[in-house]
Amino acid sequence: xxxxxxxxxxxxxxxxxxxxxxxxxxxxLDVAEGSIVALVGPNGAxxxxxxxxxxxxxxxxxxxxxxxxxxxxxxxxxxxxxxxVTGQFSAVDNLLTGRENLQxxxxxxxxxxxxxxxxxxxxxxxxxxxxAADRPLSLYSGGMRRRLDLAMTLVTPPRVIFxxxxxxxxxxxxxxxxxxxxxxxxxxxxxxxxxxxYLDEADQLADRIAVLDRGRIVAEGTPAELKxxxxxxxxxxxxxxxxxxxxxxxxxxxxxxxxxxxxxxVAADGTADSLRELLDxxxxxxxxxxxxxxxxxxxxxxxxxxxxxxxxxxxxxEPTLQGVARP
Amino acid sequence: MTTLAYTLSDSRVMLRRNLKHQLRYPSxxxxxxxxxxxxxxxxxxxxxxxxxxxxxxxxxxxxxxxFVVPGxxxxxxxxxxxxxxxxxxMDMTGGIIDRFRTMAIARxxxxxxxxxxxxxxxxxxxxxxxxxxxxxxxxTAAGPVAWLAAIGMLALFAFAxxxxxxxxxxxxxxxxxxxxxxxxxxxxxxxxxxxxxxxSMPEGLRQFAGYQPFSPMVDTTRGLLTGGGVGNQAVxxxxxxxGIAVVSYVWATRLYNGRRAADPS
Numbered sequence: 001x002x003x004x005x006x007x008x009x010x011x012x013x014x015x016x017x018x019x020x021x022x023x024x025x026x027x028x029l030d031v032a033e034g035s036i037v038a039l040v041g042p043n044g045a046x047x048x049x050x051x052x053x054x055x056x057x058x059x060x061x062x063x064x065x066x067x068x069x070x071x072x073x074x075x076x077x078x079x080x081x082x083x084x085v086t087g088q089f090s091a092v093d094n095l096l097t098g099r100e101n102l103q104x105x106x107x108x109x110x111x112x113x114x115x116x117x118x119x120x121x122x123x124x125x126x127x128x129x130x131x132a133a134d135r136p137l138s139l140y141s142g143g144m145r146r147r148l149d150l151a152m153t154l155v156t157p158p159r160v161i162f163x164x165x166x167x168x169x170x171x172x173x174x175x176x177x178x179x180x181x182x183x184x185x186x187x188x189x190x191x192x193x194x195x196x197x198y199l200d201e202a203d204q205l206a207d208r209i210a211v212l213d214r215g216r217i218v219a220e221g222t223p224a225e226l227k228x229x230x231x232x233x234x235x236x237x238x239x240x241x242x243x244x245x246x247x248x249x250x251x252x253x254x255x256x257x258x259x260x261x262x263x264x265x266v267a268a269d270g271t272a273d274s275l276r277e278l279l280d281x282x283x284x285x286x287x288x289x290x291x292x293x294x295x296x297x298x299x300x301x302x303x304x305x306x307x308x309x310x311x312x313x314x315x316x317x318e319p320t321l322q323g324v325a326r327p
Numbered sequence: 328m329t330t331l332a333y334t335l336s337d338s339r340v341m342l343r344r345n346l347k348h349q350l351r352y353p354s355x356x357x358x359x360x361x362x363x364x365x366x367x368x369x370x371x372x373x374x375x376x377x378x379x380x381x382x383x384x385x386x387x388x389x390x391x392x393x394f395v396v397p398g399x400x401x402x403x404x405x406x407x408x409x410x411x412x413x414x415x416x417m418d419m420t421g422g423i424i425d426r427f428r429t430m431a432i433a434r435x436x437x438x439x440x441x442x443x444x445x446x447x448x449x450x451x452x453x454x455x456x457x458x459x460x461x462x463x464x465x466x467t468a469a470g471p472v473a474w475l476a477a478i479g480m481l482a483l484f485a486f487a488x489x490x491x492x493x494x495x496x497x498x499x500x501x502x503x504x505x506x507x508x509x510x511x512x513x514x515x516x517x518x519x520x521x522x523x524x525x526x527s528m529p530e531g532l533r534q535f536a537g538y539q540p541f542s543p544m545v546d547t548t549r550g551l552l553t554g555g556g557v558g559n560q561a562v563x564x565x566x567x568x569x570g571i572a573v574v575s576y577v578w579a580t581r582l583y584n585g586r587r588a589a590d591p592s
Contacts, residue, residue: 056428
């Protein structure tokens, strides 16, 4: 309790179980003021539970958390006054129109009649919902509902926003629109905790990434730091026939050969020099290479390497992702 | 603004939301208004001849109409309770409630919005029923004071049962359960003095009818409208109403504040 708790999001030693199932296991999390942190993990990792605790919807069993300096457990109203939550399941009123939903938020934030109406019009225009403003939500697309959902969160600009899987189920175009909106919020200095299953989303948006697996934070850092944890990428040499493949495999005994696809996979760091050297060697041995592809590590590799390891969780019986990690 | 002013303001906003819901979901309102009218027609024109003869009056059917209208007021209240329970349960399954719970608003306003919205809906349905009853030839000796007293009693009773409906809606695991549980209240209306005099029932049933909340309520309303006097039944009815309201309010707010998120991760 005496810990300096900052202006962003701070969580220390947060635990939470549902029945016998330990969903959050001593989780620490820091989101510096004005930054975006992505909480990444597979389904059931505990991401939504973490957001529910931080947004005062459910209590933690133990541990502490502060939002903009307010203790989640002892000052929930202080927390509620500064946060905005856009949940995984859209938190909109389906029997009202888009405009009525926003007006409802404006009224509950006590904006006053004129200021409220102005703000509603502003948000409708900003989120490209003006044309659909007076239609019932049953006629809204998934992307429109998410935009309305987020607009409702922003009726009075919150200092801290929780975005729980904001693009799940959206088409690629709507996803990009949401990304642009989220970047804009971050540029305005809002602190954002984003949960997602999509690593490209975390890579695109987040300053830092925390990987949650079976209730534990198993890795934390900037996207670049996490990628650096996976040693180098590899080159794939594609050959015209088995003879060439065989000859090349003889030349490079450490490389992995795939006779079915006529591919030789060579560990390499992806620099131009290493590529030139390899191709020169093939050239000198008069082995024709049809095509070369380069694979550099991305967050998917990091993710699989971290969460796929059978030593990360207490549930040894569960299937791991190790088997599908790499050929 | 003070805390009280915020609570009132938030409740008014939630009331407006619920009134809009009623307009957008008219089948519920139609059921609430229509069912008592259908029962009124059924009881007066199908059963009314024989049941009216049992009242020992000269014009049986006509006398039965006067007798049964207060009973149908209570059917209307019971129907409102079922509608409220369904609306609350539906509301709780949507994500909007979680949004409300993460906002700095008066928590109880979500519930008071439902209660006030349902109360207005019930009073409107009662007004329609009164109009239909007069159209069929309902006669009353009641003056304005007696009418006001009857409306006040019905509003108080409806208020209490609507809080019960909110609690039942919150306690229900699904919208189906929320729709079924209040059926018990309909049964209570039939097992009261709403449709026949309790003294015409067999011994055990008569005692049950005497000690359940709908009978004093029907007797009080009937007494006020037919000028037959209400005796201590009004006191019993008010006591029941206050008791049900207080218990249901405490139960409902506890359920709402303690409500856990359904999704475990």
